[in-house]
Amino acid sequence: MINYIKSIWEGLWTVLVGMRITLLHLFVRNVTIQYPKERFPIPDGTNGTAMARNRLELDMDLCDGCKRCSRACPVNCIELDILQVAKGVEQPILKNGDKRNAWVPSYEIDFAKCCFCGLCTSVCPTDAIKHTTEFEYSSYKRSGTVSYYFDDKKDYDRGLKFSFINLTEAEIEEKKRVLAEFKAQQAAAKAAATVAKPEAQTEAKTE
Amino acid sequence: MGETNFLIKLLGDNLITVLLISALPLGFLVVYALLAILGELKISAWMQERVGPMRTGWKGVLQPLAEVIKLIQKEDITPDAANKPLYNLAPYIVFTGAYAAFAVIPFSEFFVPSGINLGLFYIFAVGSIGAIGIVMGGWASNNKYTLLGAMRSVAQLISYEIPGAMAILSIAVLSSSLNMQEINKAQTGWFWNWFMFGGPGSYEKLWVIPFTLGLTLIYMIASLAETNRTPFDIPEGESELVAGYHTEYSGMKFAMFFFAEYANMFVVAAVLVTAFMGGWNSPFGSFLSGPLWGAFWFIGKSFFVIFVQIWLRWTLPRLRVDQLMYLGWKILLPVSFICFLFVSLFRMLN
Numbered sequence: 001m002i003n004y005i006k007s008i009w010e011g012l013w014t015v016l017v018g019m020r021i022t023l024l025h026l027f028v029r030n031v032t033i034q035y036p037k038e039r040f041p042i043p044d045g046t047n048g049t050a051m052a053r054n055r056l057e058l059d060m061d062l063c064d065g066c067k068r069c070s071r072a073c074p075v076n077c078i079e080l081d082i083l084q085v086a087k088g089v090e091q092p093i094l095k096n097g098d099k100r101n102a103w104v105p106s107y108e109i110d111f112a113k114c115c116f117c118g119l120c121t122s123v124c125p126t127d128a129i130k131h132t133t134e135f136e137y138s139s140y141k142r143s144g145t146v147s148y149y150f151d152d153k154k155d156y157d158r159g160l161k162f163s164f165i166n167l168t169e170a171e172i173e174e175k176k177r178v179l180a181e182f183k184a185q186q187a188a189a190k191a192a193a194t195v196a197k198p199e200a201q202t203e204a205k206t207e
Numbered sequence: 208m209g210e211t212n213f214l215i216k217l218l219g220d221n222l223i224t225v226l227l228i229s230a231l232p233l234g235f236l237v238v239y240a241l242l243a244i245l246g247e248l249k250i251s252a253w254m255q256e257r258v259g260p261m262r263t264g265w266k267g268v269l270q271p272l273a274e275v276i277k278l279i280q281k282e283d284i285t286p287d288a289a290n291k292p293l294y295n296l297a298p299y300i301v302f303t304g305a306y307a308a309f310a311v312i313p314f315s316e317f318f319v320p321s322g323i324n325l326g327l328f329y330i331f332a333v334g335s336i337g338a339i340g341i342v343m344g345g346w347a348s349n350n351k352y353t354l355l356g357a358m359r360s361v362a363q364l365i366s367y368e369i370p371g372a373m374a375i376l377s378i379a380v381l382s383s384s385l386n387m388q389e390i391n392k393a394q395t396g397w398f399w400n401w402f403m404f405g406g407p408g409s410y411e412k413l414w415v416i417p418f419t420l421g422l423t424l425i426y427m428i429a430s431l432a433e434t435n436r437t438p439f440d441i442p443e444g445e446s447e448l449v450a451g452y453h454t455e456y457s458g459m460k461f462a463m464f465f466f467a468e469y470a471n472m473f474v475v476a477a478v479l480v481t482a483f484m485g486g487w488n489s490p491f492g493s494f495l496s497g498p499l500w501g502a503f504w505f506i507g508k509s510f511f512v513i514f515v516q517i518w519l520r521w522t523l524p525r526l527r528v529d530q531l532m533y534l535g536w537k538i539l540l541p542v543s544f545i546c547f548l549f550v551s552l553f554r555m556l557n
Contacts, residue, residue, distance in 0.1 A: 015523065
């Protein structure tokens with residue numbers, strides 16, 4: 001009998017305790033972040049925070065085409081070609097003041113493949129490739145190419161392959177031509193040198 | 208009847224007045240249901256430290272309207288294997304049962320749709336009609352989950368109806384009337400004249416207050432079971448029975464069940480308020496009392512009871528069937544008998 005009354009009392013009391021808790025929660029400030037209107041702060045590398053690993057971006061004025069990013073990438077989402085700089089004919093420099101060794105006529109990152117590991121950013125010698133805080137991108141097309149420098153930077157409707165080339169087709173052709181000419185010139189100089197050398201040697205022998 | 212109904216006084220006793228009187232609670236019910244749905248959404252959200260619907264209208268106040276429009280637009284599906292006449296009839300019977308109770312609910316001193324002398328008894332009689340509709344819907348849907356839900360609903364009905372009836376019977380003893388208006392009039396005065404606090408009387412009534420409070424609690428618990436609300440939402444336990452007896456219903460028919468549930472919530476709140484909390488009486492004696500203030504107090508108290516129902520819903524987990532049976536038969540019933548006994552004794556001594 002005593003247990004019976006005790007259990008009734010306990011049941012009532014625990015309900016009241018629960019009701020007290022829910023009532024207190026009724027007046028607590030809510031924790032919802034109304035996402036598209038409000039956003040959770042993303043660590044962006046400032047104020048001592050680490051950088052969030054979201055979409056990559058590449059500064060072509062810093063990229064020297066060393067291909068380390070492409071080699072470091074575990075999912076092979078970075079593809080690039082390089083074109084040697086015709087040294088002597090032109091003397092381009094990077095944004096950080098170093099001499100540019102190569103032009104990059106094609107540089108594509110496929111964000112449909114990218115796994116945001118950040119290995120490419122850690123191996124980049126000039127910090128050209130970096131993470132951004134942008135994470136809201138999706139596309140109905142996987143393979144369409146967006147040109148980072150010539151299209152709207154947020155034009156994800158075209159696809160998730162990003163091209164980071166800041167040279168136009170004509171400029172690339174021009175660079176190729178200059179390089180080919182330079183190489184031809186060099187080859188000619190070399191040939192001339194090889195022709196000249198034996199002559200010199202034979203001259204020496206005869207003397 | 209004329210003195211209890213201002214519409215008859217104003218417009219005379221004719222067919223149009225009768226129609227108007229029977230339509231008035233329906234209009235109130237529609238507005239109330241929208242408010243209650245919003246309240247349910249918002250209170251549940253706030254208790255969980257969320258914000259609830261925010262996009263429809265200012266802070267989401269139009270959300271219930273959007274939900275009703277959505278429900279009306281939905282396809283009305285009748286399963287092939289269902290028993291069509293019963294299946295189609297069930298939601299209307301459930302709603303009729305809930306709405307019929309509004310006939311005797313005294314909204315104010317001068318407005319009760321029908322001031323019959325058997326008010327409380329009538330409410331209990333029509334209150335069980337809803338269970339018939341639930342069984343009909345659950346059986347006719349031809350689905351094991353709906354059938355289980357319906358069976359649970361009936362098992363539940365028997366368990367809670369008797370303690371609830373005992374609590375109401377004690378009120379009949381205290382007020383010596385079953386007329387809702389008479390019960391209200393017996394509680395006129397300050398809030399300590401409410402039957403919750405033993406009704407009007409001198410210091411002699413002090414010893415009966417625990418029993419009347421206990422009866423209030425018992426009726427509150429029984430009413431939760433009657434409206435199929437958590438912690439007694441066994442017939443529609445989502446995690447066990449998909450959606451219980453209304454699993455197969457869609458569109459307008461589901462809306463009917465939904466509407467009936469909210470109507471039922473108001474009915475039990477109104478009975479609780481009328482029987483135990485003074486109905487349309489102002490809690491402060493003659494201060495703020497009058498026909499319009501009466502409607503205000505009545506609806507305000509009912510809304511408070513509905514708030515408590517919502518509050519409990521977001522506090523307690525669902526009971527198991529056997530736990531409900533234990534609660535109904537082994538706790539509520541004996542306790543209500545004891546309370547009834549002492550209330551009757553108190554009535555005899557006075």
